[in-house]
Amino acid sequence: MDSTQVIEDGIEKSELLRFSTCGSVDDGKSTLIGRLLYDSKSLFEDQLDALERSVTLSGELKVNLANLTDGLRAEREQGITIDVAYRYLATPKRKFIIADTPGHIQYTRNMVTGASTANLAVILIDARKGVIEQTRRHSYIASLLGIPHLVLCVNKMDLVDFDKKVYDSICDDYEKFSSRLDIKDITYIPMSALDGDNIVDLSPKMPWYKGPSFLSFLETLHIVNDRNFSDPRFPVQWVIRPRSDEYHDFRAFSGQMACGVFKVGDDVLSLPAGKRSRIKEILHLDQSLDLAFTPMSVAIRLEDEIDVSRGDVLVHPDHIPYVSNEIEAMVCWMHEMPLLSGRKYFLKHLNQTSKAVIKEVIFRTDINDLTENYDVPSLSLNEIGKVKIKTQAKLVFDNYKRCRSTGSFILIDEATHATVAAGMICEPANNIPMPQYDGYVI
Amino acid sequence: MEHYRLSHLDTLESESIHIMREVAAEFQQPVLLFSGGKDSLVMLRIAEKAFRPAKLPFPVMHIDTGHNFPEVLKFRDDLIESIGEQLIVRTVEDAIQKGIAVETADGNVSRNRLQSPTLLSAIEEFKFDAAFGGGRRDEEKARAKERIFSFRDEFGQWDPKNQRPELWNIYNGRTFEGENIRVFPISNWTELDVWQYIEREKMEIPSIYFAHERDVFYRDDQWLSTGEYMAPRRNEMVQKKTVRFRTIGDMVCTGAIESTCSTVADIITEIAAFRVSERGGRADDRFSETAMEDRKKEGYF
Numbered sequence A: 001m002d003s004t005q006v007i008e009d010g011i012e013k014s015e016l017l018r019f020s021t022c023g024s025v026d027d028g029k030s031t032l033i034g035r036l037l038y039d040s041k042s043l044f045e046d047q048l049d050a051l052e053r054s055v056t057l058s059g060e061l062k063v064n065l066a067n068l069t070d071g072l073r074a075e076r077e078q079g080i081t082i083d084v085a086y087r088y089l090a091t092p093k094r095k096f097i098i099a100d101t102p103g104h105i106q107y108t109r110n111m112v113t114g115a116s117t118a119n120l121a122v123i124l125i126d127a128r129k130g131v132i133e134q135t136r137r138h139s140y141i142a143s144l145l146g147i148p149h150l151v152l153c154v155n156k157m158d159l160v161d162f163d164k165k166v167y168d169s170i171c172d173d174y175e176k177f178s179s180r181l182d183i184k185d186i187t188y189i190p191m192s193a194l195d196g197d198n199i200v201d202l203s204p205k206m207p208w209y210k211g212p213s214f215l216s217f218l219e220t221l222h223i224v225n226d227r228n229f230s231d232p233r234f235p236v237q238w239v240i241r242p243r244s245d246e247y248h249d250f251r252a253f254s255g256q257m258a259c260g261v262f263k264v265g266d267d268v269l270s271l272p273a274g275k276r277s278r279i280k281e282i283l284h285l286d287q288s289l290d291l292a293f294t295p296m297s298v299a300i301r302l303e304d305e306i307d308v309s310r311g312d313v314l315v316h317p318d319h320i321p322y323v324s325n326e327i328e329a330m331v332c333w334m335h336e337m338p339l340l341s342g343r344k345y346f347l348k349h350l351n352q353t354s355k356a357v358i359k360e361v362i363f364r365t366d367i368n369d370l371t372e373n374y375d376v377p378s379l380s381l382n383e384i385g386k387v388k389i390k391t392q393a394k395l396v397f398d399n400y401k402r403c404r405s406t407g408s409f410i411l412i413d414e415a416t417h418a419t420v421a422a423g424m425i426c427e428p429a430n431n432i433p434m435p436q437y438d439g440y441v442i
Numbered sequence B: 001m002e003h004y005r006l007s008h009l010d011t012l013e014s015e016s017i018h019i020m021r022e023v024a025a026e027f028q029q030p031v032l033l034f035s036g037g038k039d040s041l042v043m044l045r046i047a048e049k050a051f052r053p054a055k056l057p058f059p060v061m062h063i064d065t066g067h068n069f070p071e072v073l074k075f076r077d078d079l080i081e082s083i084g085e086q087l088i089v090r091t092v093e094d095a096i097q098k099g100i101a102v103e104t105a106d107g108n109v110s111r112n113r114l115q116s117p118t119l120l121s122a123i124e125e126f127k128f129d130a131a132f133g134g135g136r137r138d139e140e141k142a143r144a145k146e147r148i149f150s151f152r153d154e155f156g157q158w159d160p161k162n163q164r165p166e167l168w169n170i171y172n173g174r175t176f177e178g179e180n181i182r183v184f185p186i187s188n189w190t191e192l193d194v195w196q197y198i199e200r201e202k203m204e205i206p207s208i209y210f211a212h213e214r215d216v217f218y219r220d221d222q223w224l225s226t227g228e229y230m231a232p233r234r235n236e237m238v239q240k241k242t243v244r245f246r247t248i249g250d251m252v253c254t255g256a257i258e259s260t261c262s263t264v265a266d267i268i269t270e271i272a273a274f275r276v277s278e279r280g281g282r283a284d285d286r287f288s289e290t291a292m293e294d295r296k297k298e299g300y301f
């Protein structure tokens, strides 16, 4: 692959794909990413130099591709990746952001972090070991975090003589398990990361495999339709008010389209207050746009002088979200200090931070076998469960499965300011009443 | 649905705008750190996209090593004036005189390290609680794990082991009195993205990014510029070469490369074909593999 093509093919066409990688220690995750960077020429010479240096220092002779992706010194010393590291890769067709996360159970929170923005989960399996507990755990996290696509990389095929039967039985096992998950699209690829089989090019050692190479899969995966374009949601982030002579009465609401599409002339409802207006103009610096779709950052001007400020959400009156200060959500606990029912937290959702208290832990999910344990008082670091939360301010939200941005939140400890949990809002159980805005005049 | 496709540059831009607005909304006293280099130029452009037609809700500040290229300083002043924003300059020189920063005996040593104490003292002086920096995760291994909202303790230090998890696009910007954060709005951009953006936005950049003739000498595998602060050693021969700079920093340690690029498009082609990463051209990163990590712990941005 020639990197200058990146330019020639035009920068406007190229799309961004974010994927997270998960694997148990020694499945070959670092090797796979290193291989991808190496073979796609995304590595630089001095990185290679540095690589060779660290290799000789530690007395290994072979170029260790895994070293490319291990970051901080402490981690190098321990010989494992313990945080989320981001890598960048460009091919003539796409730009990639890789969230590289560790696989141990004690790093569940890192996996959750890496998965939160991913379009695709890359899960590695050692062909000799097949589907193991960690594979199931990673898959569950990918499913919980709403990653729409998953690719199962059956690695180290060289160690099982590139045997189709081994591969097929692993795929069967996984198929059975994954029917319990919420992932729409699953792909399987047999490979050897170490030797580069089926990574960039298809390998002659596995003629029975008819699918794409790993890189060509990454380049062609269809991701546009994964986003929600049907429910317009515009959380107001910052009000632009120049107060200059030239822009005397100018007021625009800026923010990022969380989901859906807004067009000039569309009716809008500002929630939670319920005031109604219409879109007069959509601005992007000095350009006036006809429409804005997720995830664009724009500024919106309304026909009427209604009172809108940071934290409010502009929606379309025909597609109304939930408005409530009680929610049920799946949360992943991310802090050493366990969840305490009754303790005060801050809940940050969209552009609003509200005081919140956890009323109840409904159940804890055993992330190895996916069973639900009721009667648990709390959640500890790296545990996942369903909770009931009450907030001081009203939240304007959707089910996380419907819209990732309006359905997600973080919990912040009031005393330490640490981020203690990541949450995904569930469909309200007892059918909370839809907000009623009579004729939308309030 | 196909027409709702956003290019990678627009996606990155949108993410960066969102980050800047979050900081403006949640912090009392933000500041944008600006060097005149390409990354800080992109940040400034994004700030304009986030807040125009209003003025930026924060000042722009340059921590000047005193060893800057004169072309860059002029460019900086002209640009800030033309967009009508406020520029604060704090110099390493001043910090040395006040005893905040201490220069090492060897005059040829880079002053990049002295930027840290100078920055910290400026942060204290203005009570800044958030500082935008142009760092990118593709620059260096340690950066690859740094958060977009990156916390500094009272001593301005970064603790890589104790970072807040960062999920979706929800940023936790809660700080206590005396704490502050560095914010990296272009964390997810690569060097190539930055250049493509400069090209697309038709942005002006300092002339030293383009090929020009310069008196240089060879040291540590790179061409260094002769000048007031930088003398060749006895065995180092000064030559006239056609060179350009890939990064803009301290004259003492920023190496030039031989190049004939005269436009941004040329630069993009050159970068795409390049096999030496950008920081390879900075002498002060070469001390050790973990140089950046060490410096960041000292409060370097």
Ligand SMILES: Nc1nc2c(ncn2[C@@H]2O[C@H](COP(=O)(O)OP(=O)(O)O)[C@@H](O)[C@H]2O)c(=O)[nH]1
Pocket (backbone or CB within 6 Å): A023, A024, A025, A026, A027, A028, A029, A030, A031, A032, A066, A155, A156, A157, A158, A159, A191, A192, A193, A194, A195
């Ligand atoms: N035979 C073989 N070994 C592999 C393959 N991929 C990785 N390895 C080796 O497996 C070990 C662990 O790989 P590494 O990438 O560090 O795993 P990680 O812990 O998942 O990042 C290393 O010694 C690799 O060289 C493969 O496809 N075939």
